[in-house]
Amino acid sequence: MVEVKLLEENAAILRKTAGKWMDKRLVLLTAAQFAARQERIDEREFTAVSNKIKKTGSIFSPLRTIHFPMTGLLMTKEGDPDESLEKLLLHYETLRSAGFRSSVYTYIAAFLVEGSTKPERIKEIFEEMKRYHRFLTSHEDYPAAVIMAKRPESAGDLVDSSERYYRLLNDHGFWKGNDLQFLANMLVMDGLFQKQPAESVLQAKSELEGRGLRVKSMHYPALGVIALSGKIEEAAKMAKELKDTQQLKWSKDMAITISAIFAPQAYIDSSAGLTASVQAMVQAQQAAIAATAAGVFAASSSSDS
Numbered sequence: 001m002v003e004v005k006l007l008e009e010n011a012a013i014l015r016k017t018a019g020k021w022m023d024k025r026l027v028l029l030t031a032a033q034f035a036a037r038q039e040r041i042d043e044r045e046f047t048a049v050s051n052k053i054k055k056t057g058s059i060f061s062p063l064r065t066i067h068f069p070m071t072g073l074l075m076t077k078e079g080d081p082d083e084s085l086e087k088l089l090l091h092y093e094t095l096r097s098a099g100f101r102s103s104v105y106t107y108i109a110a111f112l113v114e115g116s117t118k119p120e121r122i123k124e125i126f127e128e129m130k131r132y133h134r135f136l137t138s139h140e141d142y143p144a145a146v147i148m149a150k151r152p153e154s155a156g157d158l159v160d161s162s163e164r165y166y167r168l169l170n171d172h173g174f175w176k177g178n179d180l181q182f183l184a185n186m187l188v189m190d191g192l193f194q195k196q197p198a199e200s201v202l203q204a205k206s207e208l209e210g211r212g213l214r215v216k217s218m219h220y221p222a223l224g225v226i227a228l229s230g231k232i233e234e235a236a237k238m239a240k241e242l243k244d245t246q247q248l249k250w251s252k253d254m255a256i257t258i259s260a261i262f263a264p265q266a267y268i269d270s271s272a273g274l275t276a277s278v279q280a281m282v283q284a285q286q287a288a289i290a291a292t293a294a295g296v297f298a299a300s301s302s303s304d305s
Contacts, residue, residue: 003035003036003238003262004238004241004242004245004247006034006035006038006040007028007031007032007035007242007247007258008245008247009040010030010031010032010034010035010040010041011027011028011031011247013031013040013041013043013046014027014030014031014041014046014068015027016043017043017046017047017050018068022068024250024251025251025254026068026069027068028247028248028251028254028258029069029072029254029257029258029261030068030069030071030072032258032261032262033069033072033073033076033261034072034075034076035262036261036262037076039076045075045081046071046072046075049071049074049075049081049082049085050067050068050071052082052085053067053070053071053074053085054067056085056089062102062103062104062106062107063104063107065104066104066107066108070088070107070111073111074088074111088107088110088111089110091110091111091113092106092107092110094110094113094119095109095110095113095119095122095142097119098119098120098122098123099123100123100126100139100142101139103139103142105139105140105141105142105143106139106142108142108143109122109142109143109145109146112143112146112147113146114150117146117149117150118149121149121155122142122145122146122149123145124155125145125148125149125155125158125159126141126142126145128155128156128158128159129141129144129145129159129162129181129185131159132159132163132166133181136177136178136181137181138178140178140182141178141181141182141185144181144182144185144186145185147185147186147189148162148185148188148189150189151188151189151191153192157192158188158192160193161188161192161193162181162184162185162187162188163184164193165183165184165187165188165193165197165198166180166181166184168195168198169183169184169198169201169202172202174217174220175217177217179217179218179219179220179221180217180220182220182221182224183201183220183221183223183224186221186224186225186228187201187224187227187228189228190228197227197228200227200228200230200232201223201224201227203227203232204223204226204227204232204235204236205223207232207233207236208223208236208239208256210236211236211237211239211240212240213236213239213240213243213255213256215256216253218253218257219253219256219257221260222256222257222259222260223256223260225260225261225263226259226260226263229263231263234263235259235260235262235263236259238259238262238263239255239256239258239259240255242254242255242258242259243255
């Protein structure tokens with residue numbers, strides 16, 4: 001497949017700049033961000049943007065932990081990466097002033113914030129999440145709160161719908177936890193509770209398992225992306241092919257996550273009639289899943305070294 005070939009080329013480029021301590025999964029995830037857009041990475045530009053990100057905070061800044069995938073997100077975002085970085089830092093400070101803790105997820109949330117998104121609205125939704133899951137809800141849910149804040153419905157209605165998705169999927173064998181909460185929150189981005197999105201998630205899980213792929217809780221957010229993209233069969237086929245490649249020999253769990261990065265792009269490319277807001281919704285989900293997964297992997301990699 002052309003996508004897999006470009007993924008391998010981009011991964012090879014990134015390995016030159018990553019350094020030996022960079023988690024291989026982070027390299028693959030970042031390479032996929034570009035390959036999904038049919039882009040070959042410019043090594044010099046990537047290095048320049050990456051270094052600029054690392055210099056924006058102290059050595060202990062959470063942003064340094066995810067500088068690699070964040071570079072990919074800023075470079076694949078429309079517009080100038082330097083301007084996007086400035087907006088990221090501005091939105092981060094805005095979230096901090098609204099009471100959000102400093103973490104990698106605060107930066108991920110800041111990346112997803114748009115100019116019209118009010119921090120008070122994001123905070124209200126985050127606090128509503130605690131109504132159902134006081135001990136489960138944490139800084140990991142900041143990005144989901146930003147995504148949900150873009151909907152016009154009340155914070156209470158949005159979180160109520162998320163909880164209905166959470167319970168329905170749990171009744172169908174999904175494990176309780178933050179991964180399931182994030183998936184439920186993502187489904188609300190498509191509107192208030194309906195059975196169809198949940199059925200699509202169950203279909204995506206069944207399709208992947210039918211191809212011999214083991215779906216873990218870490219894959220729940222990716223299932224949401226695949227389900228809402230409408231490209232379930234294509235994503236499952238790609239995940240199977242990725243799993244069997246040499247590139248993922250030691251990171252087979254990444255096959256589903258990477259296929260979820262490609263699925264939304266295919267949805268956008270084949271749906272020219274979509275409104276700009278729907279396209280933005282799909283891209284925001286891609287960014288959230290890629291960056292959230294990267295944040296988890298980066299954190300685990302740092303603790304292991």
